[in-house]
Amino acid sequence: MNRTPPPRVTVGVDFGTLSGRAVVVSVEDGTQLADAVHEYRHGVVEHALPGGGTALGPDWALQIPEDWREVLRTAVPKALALAGVTPDQVIGIGTDFTACTVLPTTADGTPLCELPAYADRPHAFPKLWRHHAAQTHADRINALAAERGEAWLPRYGGRISSEWQYAKALQLLEEDPEVYAAADRWIEAADWIVRELTGVETRNTCTAGYKGIHQDGRYPAAEFLAALDPGFAGFTAKLDHPLAPLGGRAGALTARAAAWTGIIEGTPVCVGNVDAHVTSAAARALDPGHLLAIMGTSTCHILNSDVLAEVPGMCGVVRDGVVPGLWGYEAGQSGVxxxxxxxxxxxxxxxxxxxxxxxxxxxxxxxxxxxxxxxxxxxxxxxxxxxxxxxxxxxxxxxxxxxxxxxxxxxxxxxxxxxxxxxxxxTRVIVEAFERAGVPVTEFTVAGGLAKNRFLMQLYSDVLRRPVNLIGSDQGPALGSAIHAAVAAGAYPDIPSASAAMGRVERAVYRPDPAxxxxxxxxxxxxxxxxxxxxxxxxxxxxxxxxxxxxxxxxxxxxxxxxxxxx
CATH class of the missing domain: 3.30.420.40 (ATPase, nucleotide binding domain)
Structure with missing residues (x-):
């Protein structure tokens, strides 16, 4: 008797600012079978280290790595149970993270904050994307880069942000040089969590390009870094690793990670990615000119284009940064x-x-x-x-x-x-900046929790004088990670084809009122x-x-x- 084989699924795990969520998705058509959320026990650490530890200064924002592991131990098994699928149905797992959330580790990936010698040192902890205490360091980087005419600076709209890897690392060096010296690796949480799943380090092209100033195959030169601080000359060695393509296979699930998640050891694990960028696939917003706004605590704007231009104030433009073959632009609003x-x-x-x-x-x-x-x-x-x-x-x-x-x-x-x-x-300022620079914006789609506010969405349509599309999923980043996992597992040949089959978008849900x-x-x-x-x-x-x-x-x-x- 012929039996219909059980449907294949992928798991997408989205690590946000306050919680992590897992979804189980049908590989055939992107149907979400179940989801589960785990709230971080420590949330955002802003005032003092846990347990009444060392006080933090203004504009600090840290996180605790064990909170992220707990997402794998709780949300993933719960989502699988709710979906009613068996481990053998899972063909791949993908993850995404906030960026730039970055942490110092030993060579084997151990976060320095988990070593007793550094447990009371704030700089040993992961710095969340909204850690803004490195603004003066970013100012120095920008001033020196402008003075020297560094070729990479225009790719970031003329300024790099205090949220990114280099500003945070320079702050680490100058405020706690001992911790800086102990950090063999300076790694995005998006790549660190993949290491936790696979046991091997990978670095993704997305965070390297947008947050790590990696352009045209290289990082900023050692002489530039030395001019900032002589001790900073060798910083790139803490980043340097062959970059893996988005949608690629980072490795296989280890026995330890299999025990955490309930997924079979050896299951393909996708290369890490950024929450906003993977959502483009979930919203079918990969075509040139289709601007995606992921609206939550902050807003990230993602736009693919076949045009390379210098757009003032953008967070970066990276070749293949969102989807292979196009220039991916990122902009954003720090608070929404x-x-x-x-x-x-x-x-x-x-x-x-x-x-x-x-x-x-x-x-x-x-x-x-x-x-x-x-x-x-x-x-x-x-x-x-x-x-x-x-x-x-x-x-x-x-x-x-x-x-x-x-x-x-x-x-x-x-x-x-x-x-x-x-x-x-x-947002209108950002859209107009793109168009003045010669990068057309032809569609506008919203994802994220704020998309549920109908008055807000109509307001955006009126202000922008554009129709507003909505993503057809409440879990855009996690769905995007599941789509990328399907590519890593070989179910689809590339991200666009997987997006077309598994993504969700509702077009022109809101239209501008002329008056x-x-x-x-x-x-x-x-x-x-x-x-x-x-x-x-x-x-x-x-x-x-x-x-x-x-x-x-x-x-x-x-x-x-x-x-x-x-x-």
Whole structure:
């Protein structure tokens, strides 16, 4: 009797800022059979090391590697059980991570923070993507690169970010040289977790290109690094490893990792990748001109193109960075959902909180409902979305948020709406920067948790004057990793074919309203004027004022006076 073979599946694991999630996906058509989420026990470490340990300075953000392993031990087996599949049905596993989340390890991959000698040293821990305490180091890198005319600098819009590998590593060297010396490897978490699964080190082309300044087959020269600090000359040795292509096979699941996950030892493991970049495959957003915005706590914008151009303020353009054969551009906003969360916990009076409880609504739902009743511009406000600094196009994490137009009549929902609008305006700045540089944007698709907010999505459509597509999955990055795993396992010949079969997109779910779009043009003009004044005009005003306020704050927090002398 002929029996239908059990369906083949892949597992995608997405390591986010606060949690990790696993999905089990049908290889045939991308149907999501089950998912499971594991919240990190330590979350984001921002104030002191766990257990009341060493205090951290301003703008620090660390994570704990054991939290990531727990995702493999809990979320993956749970998702497999919920899907009702057997281990022999799993043909591959793929992972993605936030970037640049980077950590120092020994040669065998042991995180330095897990060694007793370094357990109380903050620099021994993984630095999360939103660790912004290396801004002054990024400033020095950018100034020297501009002075020397380094060929790689225009590929990053003229500035590299404090979030990336080199700025964080320079901070490590100069603030804790002993830990720097002990770090045989400086590795993205995206590659480290693959090592945990396979027992062998790989380095992916995506993080190397966007976060590691790897362009045209090489890293920055040793003489450039030495000019920053003589001890930094050999830093690239901590990174150097043959780069593996996206969708490639990194290795096979070890016995230890098989015991963690419940997947058979020897199962193919895909090369690591970045959460935003793998989502392009999940959203079928691989074609040139199709811009994908992954909207959550922050927003990452991914755009493939057959055009190579210098786009000011972009996070990078990398050949084959998202899909082989095209130039992959990345841009982003450091704070989006984080800003909305700040507003919900800051501007909500008790009367609103009581109404939300009575009606069974969240603070966000109540504020959104009230904000949606306002006409465009009716609040008389405009905000700058820089509460976490600016990633694109200014690349300056010392900038801060601004809200203009407050009166004694301003209501909480008006502030909330102005902040929603500010993030849409920030995205419009990015889209216009691409198009002014000669990189067309022909479609706009949204993925991530904020895609569920219908008012926000319509607002974006109106501000951008474009239809807004939505990804057809609640777990875009994890689905993208599962798609890449199918390629690594040989089920599809390449990422585009796997994306076409397994990806999900709903087109033109939201369309711009002409009257609202015209009203938003006027508000955007005010945003743009403030953006350029506070973001570009240094010295006595503008960005200089924001920088000075942050410096005063930082000095006060560490108990120093304005001259840096302990009080």
């Amino acid at each position: 959902g984080d800003i909305f969360a700040w507003a919900a916990r800051t501007v909500l009076p008790e009367s609103y909180a009581a109404e939300a409880r009575e009606r069974g609504l969240s603070a966000h739902e109540l504020l959104t409902e009230k904000a949606a009743d306002q006409p465009v511009g009716g609040h008389g406000l405009v905000a700058l979305d820089w509460h976490s600094g600016n990633r694109s196009v200014l690349v300056d994490h010392r900038l801060s948020g601004l809200l203009l137009g407050l009166t004694l009549d301003t209501r909480p929902e008006e502030i909330y709406r102005a902040l929603l609008e500010s993030t849409a305006f920030g 609202r779009a015209a009203a938003y043009d006027a508000l955007f003009a005010e945003y743009r004027a403030l953006h350029d004044h506070f973001g570009r005009e240094h010295g006595t005003g503008g960005a200089g004022a924001m920088h000075r306020l942050r410096a005063l704050r930082d000095a006060a927090r560490v108990g120093l006076d304005q001259e840096g002398i302990p009080q």
